[in-house]
Amino acid sequence: MTTLTLPSITLLLFLLPHLLSVSATAPASQSPSVIIVGAGMSGISAAKTLHDAGMKDILILEATSKVGGRMRKAEIGGNTVELGANWYQGGGPVPNPVLEIASKLNLRYTVTDTGNITANTYKQRGGLYPKEIVEEAHNASVGRTNFCSDFSETLNSDAVDEDDISILAAHRLLGKLPATPLERAVDYLNDELADGEPPQVTSLKNVYPRREGIDHGPVAHFVADPRGYEVVPQYLGKQFLSSLTNDPRLQFNKVVREISYTDSGVEVKTEDGSSYQAKFVIVSASIGVLQSDLIEFKPKLPMWKRLAIADFSMAVYSKIFLKFPYKFWPTGPGTEFSLYTHTQRGYYPVWQHLENEYPGSNMLMVTVTYNEAKRMEQLSDEEIQAEAMDVLRDMFGEHIPEPESMLTHRWWSDRFFKGSHSNWPHGYSQERHNKLGASVGPIYFTGEHIHKNYFGWVTGAYLAGIDTAKDLVKQLGKANRGVSDA
Incomplete structure (x- = not known):
């Protein structure tokens, strides 16, 4: 027979309401x-x-x-990466509740920096573009972005109350459509990469100005935590x-x-x-x-x-991770992102080395969206890797090594999600x-x-x-x- 001491009885009386509460709330x-x-x-x-x-x-x-x-982690090369949701914004006037929770959890992140991508923009063949040429294309894209924000507010004003148009239609109104592979790649970076769909699909009135960045801030936190997002x-x-x-x-x-x-x-x-x-x-x-x-x-x-x-719309935003035996790409400040231009819009365009997130991992991540992502999902892993490697050889030369491993997720084909985000x-x-x-x-x-x-x-x-x-x-x-x- 077990005898309850006074401290034991006191502890039981203290815990009993809590235990009853758990039982009552978990039928x-x-x-x-x-x-x-x-x-x-x-x-x-x-x-x-x-x-x-x-x-x-x-x-x-x-x-x-x-x-x-769609917050889903996976392992590659001993590192935990995010196949789905990866970022949250901060630094803005409106508190971001996700940032607040992440802070409580001490979620590990890095701050994404695309600021020097104009120095890391590659031709389809033949190496880097001169930075000043890319900056010219980038400045034109910023001009389109500013026009889109202003014109969207005009469409949304009570005085006008016009019907919606596409982002592409706004570009046409401005009269400055991206024409060259470089201009289209920069346009992709500033619009389609965020939306997962091209400007001809996306609403101007309801997407511009982009509220997440305005409200919650311009600082993009890239989750790189072994526990996963x-x-x-x-x-x-x-x-x-x-x-x-x-x-x-x-x-x-x-x-x-x-x-x-x-x-x-x-x-x-x-x-x-x-x-x-x-x-x-x-x-x-x-x-x-x-x-x-x-x-x-x-x-x-x-x-x-x-x-x-x-x-x-349900967009498809697919990330492909490649782990190599050693680095053959530039690292250090201002090298995190690279842009690849191709005559086929959205063909393996945005590359990110993950040295900041996973030091010594020798990993690259490339993002594809929309129809290119859907096309990619019909390929085998070996075919995807072969295409990505052809691009990397265009960027860095023929003698780069084959990856040790590759990882992706087919969001569009996954019957439980059928895409990555709306x-x-x-x-x-x-x-x-x-x-x-x-x-x-x-x-x-x-x-x-x-x-x-x-x-x-x-x-x-x-x-x-x-x-x-x-x-x-x-x-x-x-x-x-x-x-x-x-």
């Missing part, structure tokens, strides 16, 4: 109040917001085996879950395939044959997934909602975007794609999850008071 329920589809940044922030508002009877169904979504949503999850591995409110490898709904609730079915009932569901799947056939809604979502989903296409109105985030009966929607200013960013995903959860709490409050929106 293994097949019929929770709210089901959250997806444990990425928006799904986790929505779940935490519901929990903090007193709605603890929740269930998160995640298709993969971890928390994080995913530690940020995992940190949030630990604030309300007893564990990220055995809390029954978080279930992994649950691929949601069907959501049936009526005015009184939802039924969610997963690929493994499980079925769950709830009063509400929050869907945090990417816009790419919503445009695919992964999740079937029964009955079909109303036409206004389907149009809002179908008409938005982009606002031209002609897509604010009214339609409001419908993109609107609920349909008991089905609520969240994700970076529904945030008005920070779509495509981790910050947008975080804030969208909070906003969606607050909308649900607000509607529940109205229902409990018998208040109608009608």
